[in-house]
Amino acid sequence: MKHEAYLFGGVAVFFLLTDVAYIWFAREPVGIAALTVSCLMSSVITFFLVMNYKRKGRRPEDRPDGEIQERSGRVDFFPPHSPYPVVTAAGVTLLAVGLIYGAWLSLIGLGLLGGGVSGMVFEFSGRGDA
Template sequence: MKTEAWLFGGVAGFFLLTDAGYAWWSGREPAGTTALAVSFLMASVVSFFFTVNYRRRGLRPEDRKDSAIADRAGRLDFFPPHSAYPALTALGVALLAVGVVYGLWLFIMAVGILGAGVTGMVFEFVDRE
């Protein structure tokens, strides 16, 4: 992650220099200056994230020259075999979108269906180890 931190640090520096030049050249036009400042901040946050992760965890297997593909392989997670909750959630989202068009009554029903679907997906296997 050290390489990614340097990469996004460079992107942040580019946006900082571009923002300073744009603010000086455009006579402090607020929209472009603000957009470039926000771009600088977003790239800085990503660079900070990668730097902190690198300092906490060190080199990843793909960062080392002597690593093998098996070094990155890990345990696969649990995938639920049969569940009706994803379909119920999709129905809730579809009805929510249609409820915006047709009325508040359908929107409120869709919020309930969506809430039931999301709650079911979150807590379906909560007691599984």
């Protein structure tokens, strides 16, 4: 993940330099905000990758002598079926439509969205697989 961290760090530096030049020459608030947010988002990804590299070390694909067998084994648990993505999609849809037609519809959509997201988060929490 070290190389990916360098890549996103370079993207963050690019957005930072572009943002500074844009502030100096253009002085237009929407572009400044967009470039600043882009710099911050790529910095967050860089931070995540650096912390993951420090915590887990080098991966087999980062080493020249890495073997395919080193990454074999159980990948993770993938849920077979769940009603919560459909509930979440309905909540987002009602929330968006409610912004146009009325706050009461947005409140219903917000409730559905909260239920769907919390359902996805806690659906397999008692699985006991750690």
